[in-house]
Structure formats: structure tokens, C-alpha cells
Amino acid sequence: MPSASTQPSLILTVEAAPPAQPLSLWYRKPAAQWLEALPVGNGWLGAMVFGGVEIERLQLNEESVWSGGPQEADNPGALAALPEVRQLLFDNKSAEAEKLAQEKMLCRGVGSGYGTGSKKPYGSYQTLGDLTLAMRYGEADLPLQVAQYRRELDLDSAIARTSYAIGGTTFTREVFSSCPDQVLVMRISADRPGKISLCIQLTRHERFTTTKSGENGLIMSGQLFNGTDDNGMKYLARVRAIPTGGKMRAEADSLFIDDADSVTILLAAATDHLPVPPYRGKEFEKLTADQINAAAKFSFDELRKRHVEDHQSLFRRAQLHIADQPSRPTDERITDVENHTNDHALAELLYHYGRYLLISSSRPDCLPANLQGIWGDGVQLPWNCDYHTNANINMNYWLAETANLADCYPPLHELIANMVKPGTATAKTHYGTRGWTVHTIHNVWGYTSPGEGVGWGLFPLAGPWMCQHLWEHYAFSADIEYLKKAWPIMKSSAEFALDFLVTDPKRGWLLTAPSTSPENDFKIGSVKHSLSYGVTIDLEIIHDLFTNCIAASKALDSDSDFAKQLSDALAKLAPMQIGKFGQLQEWIEDYDEADVHHRHISHLFGLFPGKQITPNRTPKLLKAARTTLERRGDEGTGWSCAWKACWWSRLGDGDRAHNLVLNMLRPADKSSHPGEWRGGSYPNFFCAHPPYQIDGNFGIVAAINEMLVQSHDDQITLLPALPSAWPIGQMHGIRARGGFEVSLDWKDGKLASATIKSTSGNPCKIAYQEHTAEFHPVAGSSIRIDSQLKAS
């Protein structure tokens, strides 16, 4: 079988019409590289569909396929060094403090290997392998004359479709990953009988054996490296082909089908690792067999119907319309963004794509979306494709509530719950505290120790940040039963924070020491440092956690003494400060940043995703936050641009936020390299850090929601940052805190009408420009209001 990369050339003739479904990504040629292929997924089983004519490649992923294994990485010597590191910091001996912390306070072992964990105990997320179909077209002359070629990803039905005609026969392939039936499904059909002939194989970059399974199936299995020996995770993928008409035979590691009318292919996969029930575990071989047997009982049309219903129950909950989709291929539209074509419908498509990607990579009983969701080719993926907790996994879920996808949130909540046990050991060993925490990197093996470099790895406040996600689910849903379950995790995190706080000997403030402002350095003279104390983001995270815990204790009517301890600590917490440029200070002293354009602007946590800095409560800090953003500028990696769009929305500046949306849409600069990172979109609309990182795809959806509706300042604010580029539009189904669902439409840049549906029965205050109104809806009712906020 020829490999996908040596595909013989084709001649593409007559152009295809655009797809019927306007919310589609579509292209006029097969994907030549991974970043052109189209993703499908059911939360845990994914494929990148290339749409080749002679060779079709589906690069496969199963979300738990990880090398590495569990390890003891906490450093037993860390705690002894803590008092000296603190003292050195308080004495302004940053270099000495940093040196000591690097030697004594980081993880034991090599940690993540600075992003090269695949051969280390830390491990790396990896590809599952490739499903390859070598198509044969009978007597057709070479090179093949291919008419009306089109491949597309229909976001509304979550189906990747490839269609083309050869010698008068039209071939169609449809691929989807079914959540209800837990298999990947592919259907190959033709509009004439007996035209489908192909060979099916399952392969992997390394560590695999494929054998036939009966006369209609293949099994690929293997065991990964665990960083010390070959006894790592076991995985298995199973394929079954179901042709109608024609003949099928299995030989060694291949299935051959000749002259069929159509072929349905089912694929199931699992590992023996059990991060979350019920999908995986020791029974993984049986599980995959059961999944295939169960799915094979349905016809293709039934499988498709069940999948589409399931997907649309989530995808159709939120809608946004700002412009009609033009009938041009997606890659051409992205290329044109640099030419200022004002293709506002492309922003709308990016919005829907982000929602599609979350539905496809994060479902209950799965792992949360990692740095690339669930999609990744290779055995060493960028940054091990793990869970980074200082911007990335956090951003992955900022859209979950506002985009009405709370059903996709549980995987993160589950991951956080699973951090508590290892994170309790880490907190005790490293800092001698109660409670739990995690640092910058986390993997499926429960890694919570500080990473191997002080400048990025020593971020003890990542655990308290994670707890924001627990509170936010309650804030949006008002689900008290959920809060009861989340409370012990939040409380334990607050105990960690209480114990970790120390009194600054100079100023008497309570603050954190040691810590870093994630990944940014400051300068003293010409020398760069990263380790500091009382860094602004720590104070903001603690404010967020403690205020959320105080509110939780009130809502639950429990732990009032503990809540009192938290309010007392808050009263003594170091304040946020304004520096010499009028900017919000990033560190305890008004140091200069080593890189004034640094992608991380962690000290704006209080503006977003926090709620400490608001126009009503802290106007001076709000102004300082604006100055900080002005100084940093609008360039940056994909996720950095998305976060900036969130901040500009919170500042009420829709045009600046929109500028960042445009940065996300422009073609990814392939010549970029570290040091010159510039975000944008790849041809398949994956967000470029670069390299590809999914956080930008998710973050920009959160930002667009913040442009249209905000609900963090004890009111629901309508159109707080509507850009002038979108004078007319409608949006439906955005969630707001307190238990509300908001739909609205606008004309000439002004609110026309809005509908607020209550799901909780809480009172609500609405604001639009100078108008405010208060309503007391009963749960399940809706209020329709006009541009003056008068109920109609």
C-alpha cells in the first residue's frame, strides 16, 4: 500500500458547489498535511479526516493514550528550604532565592523534560494510530480525473464528508464519532452499484501489532514506554468492516473489499488505564468488542441519526448570527483575512467551531480537553499535550457555561477532584500546609509537583485557580446539590491558601512567598529574575477563592467559622498596586518586565476570569488594567489574543476586542518560531499558538460571549462591548450567572430586544447602557424586554 504522503497526483476538474449546510468548513482539495485535515470526536475518540481520493487517512486519537506512568515526584527536601527562600526574597536577594529554589524546591526527577516527556516517567499524550483506506477505481486511467471534489465538516451535524466523481460515478464518504454508540463510524458509498474496492489497514508510528480478527475485522494493539521500562499503558483499536454487495477477505494485517455497493466501517478503541469510569479499565479488550457488537446491530442510518440527535441537543442550544456565510472555501477565506475583506461571517464560523470542538472533545466520563483537545499526531506532542494550569486548561473551559455547554464541563471538575489526593501530598511535602494544590503541569498520572524550572514550574496557586471552575458552575446553574459536592474541594484549597500565606515583614500584609507571575520575568538593573513574592495574580486568585468560599458557606449555611477566617485574611491581604506608568503592578515592587509584550498578562486575572476589577467597584484599578493592556499591545500567541479579547470586552471596548478576533482569524504565520510567536488560524481553523493549541479556539468563543453579555458584576449587562463592525445580529441561548439564559438581537449597533429565561427563579438585574431594570421571574418563565428594558 502506498503511504499517504506519496499520494499519486490527481487532476481535479469541474469545481464542486458549496455544501448545503452554511455552518461548514469546506475545501476544494484533499488535505496535504495534518493542519488541513478535519477533526471529529465524541469526547474521547477522535479522528482527523484527510479526504484523500486514492488514499484516505484517518489519523486516530483515544484521549487516554499516554506514555509515562505514576511516579513520586514531590521533593522531600523542599520544605526545609522554604524559610530560607522566603527570607532571601524579603531581603530582596532575588538571585540567591531563585538559585536555592531551583536547587531545592522543584520536583524530584526530570519532571516534564521541558516538554519532552514521552520517554520520561511524565509521559506524553500520543496518537492512537492511522486508519488507512487504499481506494481502487477499476479501469479509470491514471492520473485520476476527479470532478466536483469537496470535503467539508458540517458543524451542525458533526459529520466530515468527502465527495467526488470519477468516471461518472460519484463517491461519498461520511465520518463521525458517535457518543451514544461509542464508536467511530465511516460510510463509503457510490451512486452506482459495485464500484467500491479498497484495502483497509491500521498502523501506528511505533509499538503496534495489527492482525486480522475473523474475516471482517482488524485489531491493532501495543504497549507504550512508561519512562523506565516497556510496561506502560496498553491500548487496543478494533475495526469491523460491513460491506453491502461485493466480496471481502482478511489477510494478515489487511482487509480487502472488492466491488461493493457501500461499506460501513466501525472503529472502537480503549486503553487499560482507568482515569475515569465507565469507559476504560482492565476489561478494555472486551469493552471494545462489546462496543463494536452493539453498534453493528444498528444500520448506518440509525447510527447516523442517533449521533446527529445527540450532537444537536448540545450544538443547537446557542446561536449567533452576524453575517451570511459566503460561498467560498474556508482556507481561501482565512488567507484573505490579511487583505481586510471584512468577512465577519468568518468570526461567526470560528465561534461555532469552538463550540463544536468542545462538544467533540469533552463529554461526561471523559478526560478534559488537553492542549490539543483530543487531536494530536505523533508520539511526542508539543508540551506533552498535557494539562497546563496557568492559562491553558483554564481557558479551555471559559466558554463552557456562557456557551450553554455545561454538560461538557464535568470532565474538568472530575480532573480537579482527582488532583486532591496527590495535591494534598504535594502541599504537605513542599509547603507544610493543610489542603491541596497543583502546579503548572498536570498529566493523566496525577502529577501535581512543581515543574522542573522555577520560572514557570513554581506556581503554587494553580490549585486555588482550578477551584474557580467549581464555583463558576454553581454561579451559572445555582445548583446547590452540585455545590455541596464541590465544597470540600474548595474548602481544602482555601486551607492550603490560608496556610501558605505569610506576613510580609516590611509592610505587615498577608501574601504568598515564593511564587512567580506565570512565565514572565522582571528586571533588577539588567538582570532578569522570575521568583518573587506577593505577585499580583496570587493575590487575585486568593481573593477569588476566598470570596467564592465565603459565598458558598453562606449558600450552604455551613462552615461560618471558616468563612470568618477567610474574611479576616482578606482584610489583611496585600492590595493591588498601581505602578509608575499608571499600570496595574505585576509584582510586589514596581519592577520593569523583561518583555513588555509578554504573552502572559497574569495580573489581569482580577479583570477576567476573575471579577474583582469592575467599572462599578474598582474604577481606578480598571483604568490601570487598561494601561497594562495598552503597554502589552495586541500581538501574541493564539491563547494570548483570545484572553486579550476577553479583557477588552470587560473594559467595554468592543472595537479593541474585535481587533483581537481579527488577529485570531488571520492565517497562521508558518515561519514563526519561539520568540516571534504570532497567533492565527491554520487552514482547518485550528488555532495557532503556534504550534496548534486548542485554548485559542475555546478562548475566542468565551471572548465573543463577553462582548455580547456579561454577568459578573451582580447584574446582566447586555451588549457591553459590541464592536462597530457588527452593527446587526442575533444571538440566542447564552447563559448568565444566577441561572439565566439570554437571547437578544440588535440593529444599527443598538439593542432591539432581549429575552431572559430564568432557570432558577432568582431575581435578576439587567443593564443596557444607561438603563437598568429588575425582575423577579419564576423558574422556567421568560421575560421579553425592549431597548429601554421595558417588559413587553
Ligand code: FUC
Ligand atoms: C505555557 C505557555 C505557553 C504554552 C504552554 C503550553 O507554558 O506559556 O505559551 O501555551 O503553556
